[in-house]
Amino acid sequence: MRLPFLLAGLTIGCALLALTHATAHAQADTGLRIHGFGTVGVTAIDAPDDWGMRRSHKQRRNDGGLRMDVDSRLGLQANYALGDEVEMVGQAVLQPQVRVQPVELAFVAWRPRPDLTLRLGRTNNDVVLLSESRNIGFSYLWVRPNHDAYGPLPIYLLDGIDATWQHQGGGAHWKVHAFAGRGSTTVDGATGQRSQRYDIQRLAGLTVSRDQGGLHLRGTVAAVRAALGRTAVATRALQTLGQVAALPLPTVAAEAAELREVLGGLLDSRRVTYVGAGLAFDDGGPWIATVEVMRALSEERYISGRFGYASLGRRIGPVTVYGTAGVGRFGTGWQTLSDWTEALAPLAGPEAARAVGNAGAVVHREVHGGATHQHSVSVGLRWDLHPRAALKLQLDRFSVERSGSLFWTTGEARSARPVVGSVVLDFIF
Amino acid sequence: MKQPSRCFFLAARRLLACVLAVAATAPARADLYVVVHADNPSRSMTQKEVLDLYMGRSRVFAHGDVALPFDLPRDSSGRERFYQALAGMGLSQVNSYWSRLMFTGQSMPPLPLPGEAEMLAIVRRNPNAIGYVATEPVDRGIRTVLVLREPR
Numbered sequence: 128m129r130l131p132f133l134l135a136g137l138t139i140g141c142a143l144l145a146l147t148h149a150t151a152h153a154q155a156d157t158g159l160r161i162h163g164f165g166t167v168g169v170t171a172i173d174a175p176d177d178w179g180m181r182r183s184h185k186q187r188r189n190d191g192g193l194r195m196d197v198d199s200r201l202g203l204q205a206n207y208a209l210g211d212e213v214e215m216v217g218q219a220v221l222q223p224q225v226r227v228q229p230v231e232l233a234f235v236a237w238r239p240r241p242d243l244t245l246r247l248g249r250t251n252n253d254v255v256l257l258s259e260s261r262n263i264g265f266s267y268l269w270v271r272p273n274h275d276a277y278g279p280l281p282i283y284l285l286d287g288i289d290a291t292w293q294h295q296g297g298g299a300h301w302k303v304h305a306f307a308g309r310g311s312t313t314v315d316g317a318t319g320q321r322s323q324r325y326d327i328q329r330l331a332g333l334t335v336s337r338d339q340g341g342l343h344l345r346g347t348v349a350a351v352r353a354a355l356g357r358t359a360v361a362t363r364a365l366q367t368l369g370q371v372a373a374l375p376l377p378t379v380a381a382e383a384a385e386l387r388e389v390l391g392g393l394l395d396s397r398r399v400t401y402v403g404a405g406l407a408f409d410d411g412g413p414w415i416a417t418v419e420v421m422r423a424l425s426e427e428r429y430i431s432g433r434f435g436y437a438s439l440g441r442r443i444g445p446v447t448v449y450g451t452a453g454v455g456r457f458g459t460g461w462q463t464l465s466d467w468t469e470a471l472a473p474l475a476g477p478e479a480a481r482a483v484g485n486a487g488a489v490v491h492r493e494v495h496g497g498a499t500h501q502h503s504v505s506v507g508l509r510w511d512l513h514p515r516a517a518l519k520l521q522l523d524r525f526s527v528e529r530s531g532s533l534f535w536t537t538g539e540a541r542s543a544r545p546v547v548g549s550v551v552l553d554f555i556f
Numbered sequence: 557m558k559q560p561s562r563c564f565f566l567a568a569r570r571l572l573a574c575v576l577a578v579a580a581t582a583p584a585r586a587d588l589y590v591v592v593h594a595d596n597p598s599r600s601m602t603q604k605e606v607l608d609l610y611m612g613r614s615r616v617f618a619h620g621d622v623a624l625p626f627d628l629p630r631d632s633s634g635r636e637r638f639y640q641a642l643a644g645m646g647l648s649q650v651n652s653y654w655s656r657l658m659f660t661g662q663s664m665p666p667l668p669l670p671g672e673a674e675m676l677a678i679v680r681r682n683p684n685a686i687g688y689v690a691t692e693p694v695d696r697g698i699r700t701v702l703v704l705r706e707p708r
Binding site: 160162164202204206208211214216218232234236238241242244246250251259260262263265266267291293295300338409410411412445511513514515517555 | 608613614615616622630631636643644645646647648649651652653655656658659660661662664667
């Protein structure tokens, strides 16, 4: 099993601390409160040899096997209250990622009125139901948020400002949350040999939610301007594609022109609008339900998409059994590229043709590699074995289309039906 | 004539013994007392008002003053009884709920105190404090605003 030993040791140690340590006394005098959370998890996958499970684009593609680096993570948070109105919060999370970005939260909150909170600094976006709590396994029912929906979502941290207004009316609790900022994430390149920066240049959104009797309803709209980080390699690739597009080879030239247009579009700032709705029900009774749908709307089809999932759980004492079904389609999907090397050899010579052919294949893969076209069915159970720890078992059966399979592999695109088994221990302390 | 009286007495004694046995095995339902400082303008509170304060949905009393809710130790039976009576939720559910609010930076749970003695001490000296105890307080500096019955 693969996981940095330090992270594994820290996570397991904190799990033991959470299960055995008596509650810490109030730190009322200092205003400082320190808490943490974590997950120790193991996944196994039954899939083609070069396929592997990962939670998101922020993790490297892998070749499967028994792994601890998919779900394991450890978080530590400090809250410092300066009176009733001002609070400082910092949170760091250790988890295997393409590029380690440990600081998840770092903000100052000001509450000029009890029903109004303003925050400035690094927060998390509120674009989808579990945007802010993806890392907090103990707070939700499943091993991980639905993979069809949350796997390909590229929005994470947000450096900016947000305002939350809360209101009690008609027996319901209303919340209006406006947020704006920018952020940057490093994702795994589709070839698995390099990483790619994804810049959220501007994000502004609004979420309205209503809580009553255990039923949580929400609607969100968010406008994003985003781009891949423009590198020297990408700039050279654009130049090369421009030259190939001018060659007297109709098929290759057309493909090169399209790739140049798509790559240029990804590197330049493009607008995406997210529109979504969610429902979560848990009144403490035996039934738990979650439904969520989201559309990513853009003129550029390679950054458009939609997802939806529904989950139903039944609580039986300390155990909750559940089932989930989901579907997600992001990006244009894989399309076959002709053999540039063979076509270019008579014109450019074998070595140059091979170099250009390889470059075209890499760009083609990078452009389409982020697409996900899949649906899944999952069953699992959560056992609350301790007030601050939960053991979860989950079995996922995915149906992945060839056009959206590169999220799972650095190998060739193909359709498959991977089965993933997971066991995790979520805890807080 | 004496025999029927004696039979009746024996029967009554057996019946009484059965009743006492049933009463002894039935679980006792205790009250929990939600308390505030005697100078707090709140004379009484509804279960929903207390629930909103302890679940982070409100930060103020009905009269508008800031509320400071306090809790018992996180894994304690007293805390478990309180949330079961208040919200019908077990400790795991409560902790799961608060972990989402806390670790997303939205709100912090009520501050846990070592025990009921400390709870009463803080409520006695802070007009904004609200807490709960299992024994009806007799302190003049403390007022009970809600009595919760533990569910069966």
